[in-house]
Amino acid sequence: MKIAVCIKQVPDTTDVKINPETNTLIREGVQSITNPFDEFAVEEALLTKEKYGGEVHVVTMGPPQAIEVLKNALAVGADKVYLVSDRAFAGADTLATAYTLAKTIEMVGGVDLVICGKQAIDGDTAQVGPGIATRLGIPQLTYVSKVREIDLANKKIVVERMLEDGREVVQSTLPALITVVKDINEPRLPSLLGIKKAAKAQIPTLTVKDIPVDENRIGLKGSPTWVMKVFSPEARGGGEILKGELTEVVPLLVKKLMDSKFIK
Amino acid sequence: MAKLLIDKDTCTGCESCIPACPFGALSMKEGIAVVDEKCTFCGACVDVCPVSAITLEKEEKAVTIDTGAYKDVWVFIEHEHGKVASVSFELLGEGRKLADVLGCKLCGMIFGEKVDDFIKEAVAYGAERVYVTESPVLKQYRADPYACAAVNLIRKYKPEIVLFGATTQGRDFAGTVATTLEVGLTADCTGLDIDPETKYLRQTRPAFGGNIMATILDYPNYRPQMSTVRPKVFPMPPRDDSRKGEVIRESLPMKEEQVRTKVLEFIKGTETVNLVDAEIIVSGGRGLGNAENFKVIRELAEVLGAAVGASRATVDAGWISYEHQVGQTGRTVRPKIYIACGISGAIQHQAGMRTSDIIVAINKDPEAPIFKITTYGIVGDLFTVVPMLAQEFKKRLGL
Numbered sequence: 001m002k003i004a005v006c007i008k009q010v011p012d013t014t015d016v017k018i019n020p021e022t023n024t025l026i027r028e029g030v031q032s033i034t035n036p037f038d039e040f041a042v043e044e045a046l047l048t049k050e051k052y053g054g055e056v057h058v059v060t061m062g063p064p065q066a067i068e069v070l071k072n073a074l075a076v077g078a079d080k081v082y083l084v085s086d087r088a089f090a091g092a093d094t095l096a097t098a099y100t101l102a103k104t105i106e107m108v109g110g111v112d113l114v115i116c117g118k119q120a121i122d123g124d125t126a127q128v129g130p131g132i133a134t135r136l137g138i139p140q141l142t143y144v145s146k147v148r149e150i151d152l153a154n155k156k157i158v159v160e161r162m163l164e165d166g167r168e169v170v171q172s173t174l175p176a177l178i179t180v181v182k183d184i185n186e187p188r189l190p191s192l193l194g195i196k197k198a199a200k201a202q203i204p205t206l207t208v209k210d211i212p213v214d215e216n217r218i219g220l221k222g223s224p225t226w227v228m229k230v231f232s233p234e235a236r237g238g239g240e241i242l243k244g245e246l247t248e249v250v251p252l253l254v255k256k257l258m259d260s261k262f263i264k
Numbered sequence: 265m266a267k268l269l270i271d272k273d274t275c276t277g278c279e280s281c282i283p284a285c286p287f288g289a290l291s292m293k294e295g296i297a298v299v300d301e302k303c304t305f306c307g308a309c310v311d312v313c314p315v316s317a318i319t320l321e322k323e324e325k326a327v328t329i330d331t332g333a334y335k336d337v338w339v340f341i342e343h344e345h346g347k348v349a350s351v352s353f354e355l356l357g358e359g360r361k362l363a364d365v366l367g368c369k370l371c372g373m374i375f376g377e378k379v380d381d382f383i384k385e386a387v388a389y390g391a392e393r394v395y396v397t398e399s400p401v402l403k404q405y406r407a408d409p410y411a412c413a414a415v416n417l418i419r420k421y422k423p424e425i426v427l428f429g430a431t432t433q434g435r436d437f438a439g440t441v442a443t444t445l446e447v448g449l450t451a452d453c454t455g456l457d458i459d460p461e462t463k464y465l466r467q468t469r470p471a472f473g474g475n476i477m478a479t480i481l482d483y484p485n486y487r488p489q490m491s492t493v494r495p496k497v498f499p500m501p502p503r504d505d506s507r508k509g510e511v512i513r514e515s516l517p518m519k520e521e522q523v524r525t526k527v528l529e530f531i532k533g534t535e536t537v538n539l540v541d542a543e544i545i546v547s548g549g550r551g552l553g554n555a556e557n558f559k560v561i562r563e564l565a566e567v568l569g570a571a572v573g574a575s576r577a578t579v580d581a582g583w584i585s586y587e588h589q590v591g592q593t594g595r596t597v598r599p600k601i602y603i604a605c606g607i608s609g610a611i612q613h614q615a616g617m618r619t620s621d622i623i624v625a626i627n628k629d630p631e632a633p634i635f636k637i638t639t640y641g642i643v644g645d646l647f648t649v650v651p652m653l654a655q656e657f658k659k660r661l662g663l
Contacts, residue, residue, distance in 0.1 A: 006560070011287070029323055031286060036593055046561070063301045089265055089303040094451075121358070122286075122593055123470055125451035130407070130439030139524040140407055142436045152615070158528065163344075163432050165538040169529040176524075182593050183586035220266040220305055220322065224448030224486035225619060228479045230286070232306040233470065236618060239639040241630075246644060246652060253624065253640055254656040262543060262600035263568060 001054035001112040003045045003151055004105045006132065007038035007073065009066040010122040037117025040180045043187040044147065045115050046077050050152055055079045057108050061089060061100055067203055074198035075190030082108070086207040091220030094123075098131025099217045105136060106188040107211055113150075113157070114177040118143060126179070133177035141172055145183040150174070265461050266305045267321045268373020274317035281309040281318060286476060306478070307616050327485045334408030334487040337363040338423040340397070340414070341386050342376045342433055344405065345530075348382055350500065350541070351429030355493055356458060358387040359427055362465070367456045368424065369393055372509075375413045377403040379489045387509035390503055396508055397420065399516040406431050411440040413519040418445060422515070423488045425465050427456075430492035438492050448482040452596075455479075456617070465489040473592050473615035495540060495603070496598040497619075533587060538553055539571045544601045547573030547590055547617075551627065555583035560647060561605060564654040567663060573597065573617075575607045591616035603653075606646045609634025626650060 025183065034042075045056045058073040060066050060082040070081035084104055092100065105111055114136070119126035126142070131141035146160040152192045155174040159165045162181050190198070208215065216222060242249045257263055266503040284290075289302035290309060297318075307320050320333045329427040337359045337614035342349040363370040372394040378564070383394050416484065418426065418441070424439075428434040442449035455468030466488075482489040539545060546568065548561040558572070565572045570595040574588040590597055592612035602620035607613060609625070609632055616624070618637055625638040626649045635641045642649055657663075 038560070065302075081593050087301065090303065093448065094439075095443060095448065101441060114306050114328050123451075124473070126435045127439040127442070127449055127451055130436060131443045134411075134443035139456075140440065141525070142434070143432055160531075161432075164540045165344075166530055166532040168527055169531065170525050170527050172525040181586070210284065212515070224446075224451060226483065227306045227308075228466065229311065230306060230476055230478050230482050233474060233477050236637045239623075239641070240638045241635065241641045242644060243643075245502065246642075248651065249642055250652045250656050251643075253642060254653065254660055256640060257601060257622070257624070258660055260601070262622070263657075 001048070001052050001150070002108075002110050003048055003054060003056050003076070004111045004114045005038070005041050005045045005058045005073070006101050006114070006116045006128070007042065007060050007069055008117075008120045009033070009060065009062050010036045010120055021250060032065070032068065034072055035117055035120045035122075037119060037121070037180065037182065038069075039187040040182055040184050041115040041117045042073050042076060042078065042215075044180055044184045046188070047185060048113065048147065048150065052152060054112075055159045057082070057111070059102075059104050059108070060102060061092075061097065064205070070203055071198040071201070072190065075091070075194040076188055077194065080087065081203055083200075083203055083205055084206045084211065088208040088215065089219050091108045091223065091225035092218065094125050094127040094227045096129055096218050096222035096226055098128045098224060099135055100211070100213060101128065102132045102135035102212050103211050105132070112152070112175050114138070114175070115161055116177065116179045118179045118181050121246060129177060129179035133196045136175075136177070139172045140179070141170055141176060144178045144180050147178070147184075147231050154176065161247045266477045268303050268305060268309075269319045269321055270589050271319075272296055272298060274315050276315055276317075278314060280312050280314060284312040286472060289335055302312045304437050306594065329487060331484050331487055333421045334424040335366075336369045336371050336393075336421075337366065337425045338371045338373050338427070339386075339391070339490075340426065340434065340437070341372045341382055342405075342429050342431060343376060343379075343382055345372075348385055349429055349431060349433075349495075351431060351434075351493070351495035352386075352496040353389045354495065355427045355429065356386065356391055358493070358498040359425075360390050360501065362425060362456060362458055364423065365479060366463060369546045371423070373414065373417060373426070374485045374610050375402045375410055382504075383509075383511060387507050388503045388505045390507070391509050394511050396513050397512055397516050398513070401516060401518060401523060404528065405437070405504050406523060407436055407440045408523045408525060410437055411444060411514060413514075413516050415444050416517055418488060419486035421512075426488045426490045428490070428492045430494045431510050435543050438490060440486055442490050445488075447486045447488060447490060450480045451492045453493045456491065456493065467490070467491045473611060474618055475611075490494055491632050494596070495599065535571060535587070539573060539588070539590065539595050539597050541570035542569050542597070542599050543598045544570035544603070545573045545590070545597055545617075545620075546570045546603045546605065547575065547607060548578060548584075548605050549607030550577040551622050552578065552583065558584055559649075560650050564603070564650050564657070565660070567654050567657045569601075570603075573602075575613055604638075605650050607634055608632045609637065
């Protein structure tokens, strides 16, 4: 079976901090990483391939240096990778991003299963997965914590979706798109051979000329939303450290919490 | 194509813009700022430049639709297992304010098999009109038939704003509806208001794990404006069962055979309280040392009728299941009280809980980052403090 995985390069938000004096982001030394949820997506594709046979195609859209996340995907075992990169794609919101990725997947062709991470940790929208599925006209299964069964002959997939209060078991026709949560697997580490292979790989860049897109639907031009302003959240200062003997401090804390009226 | 322009003559080389860029796209070259291809045109640098040397040139978009044809504020009334999600009522409360500013109606949108009770509730919480599609196909939420029903209604009645809860269901659903309609959708908003001049919806949301906030607008040639909104951000409006509302019904233009998915089973979670709905959460971290010690957390949670949360470290160590994980790669929660026990408070954990009303931390290490965001902190051994807290609460609550 042919599996397509969409991944994203994101700034490691562990490192993103606010300078309390200037109220601006401190970006010095901020590393770029593969979006954590996308590592589970790549792993699930590899596991699926190992079980059912097939190929794993990994797509990313981003600036030229996003090639790094594709090298990581190659190093763990992806068969083919695609870097979608062009200034014309820049400034895309979720609608334009999903459109561009869907067009790329169509170009890859014959895909039975698309796998995305639940959401990216920079934007946290969780909208691109459903957006791609809708553009491709295939069903979506979001928040998947387990793929129970794939029946290629009958074009069916059964998964467990993680909801707020339990798990929903859903069956869908194939081709389909799934978005995965962390619980689904444990991503493998690349082998030394894999890393060497990835380092040598020639990764072609797909530009706006290579993908059959409607130029009114991509980049900033194809984005219905725009960022009016960006600002620091209200600082949540450290509050009160209750000091003293525990026999006094504990009842004091309990009193303060009872006074909040939130405990019934 | 859009461009970020830096006026070489005006730029003083002060470097104020460099750290303001969330994408690291700005750098200094020969004493002036330059932008590279990492720029996403977010505009964060424009406001911080003290000499206004940076401008963002956006393409003028021709308004191709009759925006005046779009009116009213709609709220998607979400329900699961026979119960309306409280975020839907919170949104009716907030939607009321938006509708009052715009001078339009507040409406609900409900899908299901038999939804008369939900219609009554939506009206009681403020909907003046409720759009309804009933069908056995809509009994349980599934993206296919729900999106079909919503797109059908939205195309016909043209709301100006549509709000959804940023729940699992709401996010799955809204993404499909917005893509089908080819309109904007802003995820997980924590603030909504109307621009006094343009009357456009201003949608404010956290990004980068809550490290920055962004206010997002929709270009006027895309309507309706749609957002998913984080649960528990807005208060529940008062309920008034004497209110009357108009009901408009439309049939579902989809048959069961056209739906590509089937819900086979629902496996209820083992915990009695789910994290997203919980008013109080007691969370355990690495300081617990092993799986068995979670009983200390569970005991306090039980006394308070709270849900049990966990840090990533404890989930990765296999001490507790993933459903409990709070933080960037787990759930985002917003309880009234969050009690962090033995959690150091890495930025990823904070991303999932920092908007809680009251944060309490119990940690041995006075330098733990969690203390920087707590309302009340106790520096001490959780194995001593947490059981004492449970005892004291029992006493106060008469248990």
